[in-house]
Amino acid sequence: MNKRWFQIMTALIMIFLLILLISATNFIFDPIFKYIGAIAIPLIGAGVLFYITKPLMHQLEKYKVHRVLSIFIVFLLLIVVGFLIVTYIAPIAQKQFSNLIDNIPKMVEGTQELIAYWQANQNLIPDEVNATINDITSNLQMYIESLMSFLFGFLGQLIGFVFAIVLIPFFLFFMLKDGDKFVPFLTQIFNKKKASNIRALMGKVDDTLASYIQGQLTVSICIGVLLFIGYLIIKLDYALTLALFGMIMCVIPFLGPFLAVIPAIIVGFFQDPMMAVWVAVVMIVAQQIEGNLISPNIMGRALKLHPLTVITLVLAAGSIAGFLGMLFAVPFYAIVKTIIVHFYHTFQDSKDNEEDALI
Numbered sequence: 001m002n003k004r005w006f007q008i009m010t011a012l013i014m015i016f017l018l019i020l021l022i023s024a025t026n027f028i029f030d031p032i033f034k035y036i037g038a039i040a041i042p043l044i045g046a047g048v049l050f051y052i053t054k055p056l057m058h059q060l061e062k063y064k065v066h067r068v069l070s071i072f073i074v075f076l077l078l079i080v081v082g083f084l085i086v087t088y089i090a091p092i093a094q095k096q097f098s099n100l101i102d103n104i105p106k107m108v109e110g111t112q113e114l115i116a117y118w119q120a121n122q123n124l125i126p127d128e129v130n131a132t133i134n135d136i137t138s139n140l141q142m143y144i145e146s147l148m149s150f151l152f153g154f155l156g157q158l159i160g161f162v163f164a165i166v167l168i169p170f171f172l173f174f175m176l177k178d179g180d181k182f183v184p185f186l187t188q189i190f191n192k193k194k195a196s197n198i199r200a201l202m203g204k205v206d207d208t209l210a211s212y213i214q215g216q217l218t219v220s221i222c223i224g225v226l227l228f229i230g231y232l233i234i235k236l237d238y239a240l241t242l243a244l245f246g247m248i249m250c251v252i253p254f255l256g257p258f259l260a261v262i263p264a265i266i267v268g269f270f271q272d273p274m275m276a277v278w279v280a281v282v283m284i285v286a287q288q289i290e291g292n293l294i295s296p297n298i299m300g301r302a303l304k305l306h307p308l309t310v311i312t313l314v315l316a317a318g319s320i321a322g323f324l325g326m327l328f329a330v331p332f333y334a335i336v337k338t339i340i341v342h343f344y345h346t347f348q349d350s351k352d353n354e355e356d357a358l359i
Helices: 002-024 026-062 067-102 104-120 127-138 140-160 162-166 168-187 192-233 239-249 256-271 273-298 307-358
Strands: none
Touching: 026 067, 026 162, 026 168, 026 192, 067 104, 067 168, 067 239, 162 168, 168 192, 192 239, 192 256, 192 273, 192 307, 239 256, 256 273
16 A cells, blocks of 8 residues: 555656756757647648548448548538538528627617616615626626627637638548558557557547547537427527527537527527527527437437536636637547546456465
8 A cells, every 4th residue: 555655746746857858858849749739730620521431431341432532522521511601601690690790789888878778767786786787888888898898809710710710621531541550559668568559549639538528419419409409499689690609609518508599599589588588598408418328329328428528628628728628628638537437447456466476
């Protein structure tokens, strides 16, 4: 027992010393970090598409289709999907988004009138609360403009990523073509036993990423479709744009559906106060269908993460790294958990083998 604690403490000390060494020699690692940052976008984008399209490529290979030809079929399907989105979905969403932006001043004016009417008919509101409400009301237009400038700034940065996005097809092609060669290349310098252990670990990490990416994207698309159908049924304005926003937000685990419904409730309230209630009903129905039918059958319990763990991770990562932190916190944690559990089981197995040998 003492030996094990000594080994653990030694390992922790070595890790802290390594972190201290890296921080002290930052000038050496700075170019490496810049290089990683430069390829991060195409690498992540290609990685997501890799896990989406890999099952299709393997299915084609089962029918004796050559791998390169399978990859070209996959690329052709991606091009067709992209063409359909640009041709039929993007113009409608862009028009609805432009109309929504044009109606924001009217929404602000309506909010100010509603608050003024409410204040005029309330006698029990403390002066401090009235002062706060007046301050918010008078600066509401400024807050909205700041939010929109943030959104447009985000879109500007998104456009700046176009050059990096152009590299995604090249990364994806070589991932699909040579992805199976990565693990053998990585394990060739190890002996047979360690190589087998590393192959098992990489297989578990691969399964974890595949379960998360394929499952979360499928769930998000299903929720987006359900929201769009529900918004059309209740005749909500800007139904497609709000459903697309909901689909994107649902990529964030657990908290995504709550963030997705906020703009729809606001728009529904200004369209008709009762419409906001119907929007909430649509979201609840979509969540119930997703939680009881879609997620259990698509994602199952492969990640084995407690909901409280997911909430904590998403909130903490969001406060540290914003939207990207919320997006990548859960898969990163799932990978780290998979690695730790694997090495723990390896340690336990080696310990049991030692005890058997002594017996």
